[in-house]
Amino acid sequence: MKKYLILLFVTLLASNTFAQIQVGNTILTEREVIGGLDVPWEIKWGPDDHIWVTERSGIVSRVNVETGEQYILLNLAPQLYDQYESGLLGMEIHPDFNNGAPYVFMAYTYYSAGGASEKIVYYEYDFDNDALVNETIMVDGIDGNSTHIGCRLLAIDNTTLLVTTGDAQDWMASQDETALTGKTLRIDIDANGGNFGQPKADNPSPYSYVWSIGHRNAQGLALGPNGIIYSSEHGPSNDDELNILEANGNFGWPNVQGFCDNISVDYSYAEDLSSNFTESDYCQEYNVIEPLWSSGTSTIAPSDIIWYDHPSIPEFQNTLLMTVLKDKKLVRFEFNSSGDDIIGETDFFNNEWGRLRDICVSPDGKIYLATNGFNWPSQGPNEIIELYNADYVAESSYNCSTDGCEEIMDASGEYTTLEDCEAACDVSSIEENKKESINFYPNPIAKDGVLYFQNYENPFHLNISNLQGQIVYSNKVQERSLLIQGLLESGIYFLRSNNGNNTKLIVK
Numbered sequence: 001m002k003k004y005l006i007l008l009f010v011t012l013l014a015s016n017t018f019a020q021i022q023v024g025n026t027i028l029t030e031r032e033v034i035g036g037l038d039v040p041w042e043i044k045w046g047p048d049d050h051i052w053v054t055e056r057s058g059i060v061s062r063v064n065v066e067t068g069e070q071y072i073l074l075n076l077a078p079q080l081y082d083q084y085e086s087g088l089l090g091m092e093i094h095p096d097f098n099n100g101a102p103y104v105f106m107a108y109t110y111y112s113a114g115g116a117s118e119k120i121v122y123y124e125y126d127f128d129n130d131a132l133v134n135e136t137i138m139v140d141g142i143d144g145n146s147t148h149i150g151c152r153l154l155a156i157d158n159t160t161l162l163v164t165t166g167d168a169q170d171w172m173a174s175q176d177e178t179a180l181t182g183k184t185l186r187i188d189i190d191a192n193g194g195n196f197g198q199p200k201a202d203n204p205s206p207y208s209y210v211w212s213i214g215h216r217n218a219q220g221l222a223l224g225p226n227g228i229i230y231s232s233e234h235g236p237s238n239d240d241e242l243n244i245l246e247a248n249g250n251f252g253w254p255n256v257q258g259f260c261d262n263i264s265v266d267y268s269y270a271e272d273l274s275s276n277f278t279e280s281d282y283c284q285e286y287n288v289i290e291p292l293w294s295s296g297t298s299t300i301a302p303s304d305i306i307w308y309d310h311p312s313i314p315e316f317q318n319t320l321l322m323t324v325l326k327d328k329k330l331v332r333f334e335f336n337s338s339g340d341d342i343i344g345e346t347d348f349f350n351n352e353w354g355r356l357r358d359i360c361v362s363p364d365g366k367i368y369l370a371t372n373g374f375n376w377p378s379q380g381p382n383e384i385i386e387l388y389n390a391d392y393v394a395e396s397s398y399n400c401s402t403d404g405c406e407e408i409m410d411a412s413g414e415y416t417t418l419e420d421c422e423a424a425c426d427v428s429s430i431e432e433n434k435k436e437s438i439n440f441y442p443n444p445i446a447k448d449g450v451l452y453f454q455n456y457e458n459p460f461h462l463n464i465s466n467l468q469g470q471i472v473y474s475n476k477v478q479e480r481s482l483l484i485q486g487l488l489e490s491g492i493y494f495l496r497s498n499n500g501n502n503t504k505l506i507v508k
């Protein structure tokens with residue numbers, strides 16, 4: 001009897017925990033990281049090696065990928081307008097989160113005098129309490145609705161945030177450059193500049209967030225090789241699109257649907273067209289940029305996209321992966337070497353987990369999918385699925401550190417062989433640079449003392465962290481001195497300037 005129980009247990013373990021799914025020649029292991037979510041809308045691989053999740057009903061959390069434990073950081077439910085497709089949507093984590101800019105950006109819809117509006121905000125991460133605090137609004141008063149409200153967020157570098165907005169069912173507004181709906185917005189997130197949360201100074205108009213126009217409801221953003229920015233977009237009952245975004249680009253909606261080909265145009269939206277002024281006429285007149293790909297005469301409902309570049313799943317390496325809601329699948333797009341032309345389109349995971357809303361990838365190449373059930377808008381199961389190649393053995397690589405060459409257990413290091421690393425790694429010059437990074441006196445310092453910076457010339461960004469690694473001070477230093485009184489209690493701290501190394505400070 002005991003033997004059978006063990007056998008049963010092993011069988012259950014194998015079927016529940018280690019389901020497998022084939023992609024070309026690679027067998028992927030499938031595992032549920034967490035279930036029972038309420039429409040997971042955004043998943044991002046976080047700077048703490050957890051997955052950060054938004055649920056449309058208002059919860060922001062971190063999920064431990066190994067254990068499935070969920071840590072709730074914020075509950076926006078009381079302030080949301082969340083009908084049908086709306087509520088808490090896209091999220092992005094500041095690329096300098098661990099380096100003095102612990103900010104998390106979000107888009108959500110809320111009740112306003114006009115019904116529903118949408119705003120783009122950021123919260124600060126409170127390291128002591130593991131919570132998101134202090135909402136700051138960046139863009140407010142974007143027209144809202146229960147459907148067609150975007151919003152995908154993507155930081156393409158540490159100074160630039162892109163946001164896709166939907167047309168909020170006012171489709172003609174997508175062509176109106178003064179409206180914030182039906183656009184890609186571009187926001188300054190330079191934590192060391194004076195323009196945080198404002199339109200980027202080099203936007204088409206420096207006073208406007210608008211970066212590209214003529215979008216219907218884009219919910220996918222990905223940064224590809226060579227800095228190409230891809231975006232996926234829902235069509236009406238035809239012409240979902242995949243686009244390459246460009247500054248000042250007009251992407252056509254509502255008068256142009258898919259390609260400039262006069263085929264299957266839905267004229268109930270294309271109000272500016274007539275028998276004398278067709279879709280292709282409009283394209284010429286208004287310099288409309290055609291998509292790379294269209295779904296043609298029907299739709300599949302594309303959500304997020306990601307550029308996958310890890311060697312652990314060769315079938316996906318250097319391809320664009322698109323999660324699909326209505327048709328419940330993942331689409332792989334293969335590109336030419338310059339990334340501006342699609343040379344292959346293949347479906348995977350048909351109806352395997354229902355509607356696929358979002359995708360993220362860990363640094364070691366594991367893929368995570370946010371599922372949104374089998375029926376629109378929100379029936380379960382709503383879970384996060386992990387997919388990885390258990391047979392993949394990472395090639396080690398090397399980085400040069402102050403202790404010499406250190407081995408990295410994947411291919412992300414700067415050098416592929418120890419010999420290459422040692423030839424290039426000059427530890428003495430690194431030590432020299434370290435000495436130059438930040439010099440101050442006195443050290444130790446009294447609790448009410450004044451810290452002086454040697455060779456102070458220009459303002460610089462200073463982070464002070466405690467022994468637990470928590471940042472207790474993060475600010476731009478504009479003067480040669482800094483009053484410690486009221487700033488730091490007795491203890492040991494590490495000071496770090498924007499260019500690098502920790503220097504120890506003792507406060508008595």
Ligand SMILES: [Ca+2]
Nearest residue numbers: 043044358359
């Ligand atoms: Ca995502």
Ligand SMILES: [Ca+2]
Nearest residue numbers: 251252253258
């Ligand atoms: Ca278009």
Ligand SMILES: [Ca+2]
Nearest residue numbers: 257258259261
């Ligand atoms: Ca067309």
